Amino acid sequence: MSRLLKDLKRLTPDGVLCHFARSLRVGSLLLTCFVVVACQSFESVEPTKHTESGVAMSPSRFELLPHWPQERHLHAFRALMHSCPKILKQSAQRPLLLAAPMHVFGDLQKVCQAKVSVTTDAQAKTFFETYFKVYAVTNNGSNKAFFTGYYEPQILATRQKQAGFTVPLRAPPSDIVTVDLGAFDTALAGKKLYGRLDANQLKPYWTRADINSGALGAQHDKPIAWVANDVDKFFLQVQGSGLLVLPDGQTLRVGFAGRNGHPYTAIGKPLIERGELERETISMQAIRAWLLAHPSEAMQVMNLNASYIFFSENTAQATVGAQGVPLTPEHSIAIDPQYWGYGLPLYITADVPQAQASNTGARADHTAALARLVIAQDTGSAIKGALRGDFFWGSGSDAAIKAGQMKANGILWVLLPKQS
Known part of the structure; x- marks a missing residue:
């Protein structure tokens, strides 16, 4: 154990920690990791004095939010109610977000405990x-945000290995060691290491190539199940959860249960660099x-992404995010939990694909403005920074198309509970 502690002390954020302690649900982030896109400029908002790591918030007003009166507030309210049981279990003094540590979960708990009857969009808007105030979010003076999309895939599978289904979906292996670095140094709260013990030394866990x-x-x-090919498994690992369709027509929902600790690496970028795909038309x-x-x-090519995701059976009737609650299509978002607490309402605007497309790589023929009230309920390996989000589209072919093609510039606001 003493040797392990010495190894942990050596694994600082400036060293191996940067390689292994990347927080991820998996799931999502397809195109952010797949491609590098040029971002347009957005008007900056004057930051308030509440800043940390370059992130700042400026008081705004609901009437300034684009399309706020037309938003589907009831869906967002129901999504927030899904989060409330988890919110109520948090320490009341735990900060809700990095940029303003004076806002704590106790403030959000009071909102969850409010005795209200909400059955319409108008009531949810009220x-x-x-109960909330709205703030514009900036990072180093810029309000330029970037959003990708994810969805719940449906894949043919079997419970036992058989002809045509020979690629395993794995539960977490018994020898993987997860270390909460915050238990050793509060400055590393939220950081984790994933490894294996070898002669009493903590070493990096096996890579995707090693495991394969x-x-x-x-x-x-x-x-825990078997699928038809490695490509199906790879994209299921990217999404982080999915619905397996068994030969008898029954379904089995699987979700993220662990990872090997290696950072997520894009595979779209090297395909572009090799001339296999065009940057302008790339998609999932x-x-x-x-x-x-x-x-x-x-x-x-898939082994270029050393990250590997493990699964478990999920008895829930809907996709479950990292917060441990069912996700609401088009009203749940994956965020960086280093900046935003799970359960916080966010308001986003972005341009999203609006046309149907085939699975051969065809792109949407136009985009439309998206303005949506979402709840932070998930995370993903490429979701890094305060102005970064992964929008949950739901399940089905339409959701797959929109998620696969979404790589959108936008703006983000946060709704913080009013303090008494």
Whole structure:
């Protein structure tokens, strides 16, 4: 144990920690990691004095939020109510967000405990305006935000290995060690290491390539289901959860249960650099189509992403996010929990794809403005920073198209509970 403590002391944020302590639900972030996009300029908002790590908030007004009167407030209210049981379990003094530590979960708990009857959009709109104040968010003086999308995929699978279904979805192996660094140093609160013990030394856990090559061994390998190909598994790991359709028509929902601790690495970017795909037309569908069309090269390309996600069966009737609550399509968002507490309402604007497309990589033919009140209920490996979000579109083919093509510039506001 003393050797382990020495190793942990050596693994500072300036060293190996930066490699292994990346917070992730998996899930989401397809295109942020897949491509690098040029972002347009947005008008900056004068920051308030409440700043930390470059993030600042300026008081705003609900009537200044684009399309606020037309928003589907009741859906957002119901999404917030899903979060309330988890919110009420938090320490009342725990900060809600990094940029303004004087706002604590106790403030949000009072909102959850309010005795209100909300059954219409109008009542929900009044609820948010009554119990919250809205703030514009900036980072180093810029309000330029970036949003991607994710969805719940549906994949054919079997519970037992059989012809045509030979690729395992794995539960967390028994030898993986998770270390909460905050228990050793409060400055590292929220940071974790994932590794394995080798001669009493903590070493990085196996990479995706290692695991695909059999590094787990029979002792630690725990398949929970089998899918038809590695591409299906790869994108299920990117999304972080999904619905498995079994041969008898029954379904099995699986969700994120652990990871190997290696950072998520884009695979779209090297495909662009190799000239395999065009930056202007890249999408989740285009990447998937390329992988399926190049089976001899697909594994090598997927192994460029060393991150590996483990699953467990999920008995919930809906997709569950990192907060541990059901996600609401188009009203749940994955955020960086280093900046935002789970359960916080956020308001976002962005341009999103609006046309149907095939799975061959065709893109939407136009975009439309999205203005939406969402609840922070999830996270993902590429969701880093205060002005970064992954928008949950739901499930089905339409959601898959929108999620796969969404890489949108936008603006973000946060709704903070009023303090008594």
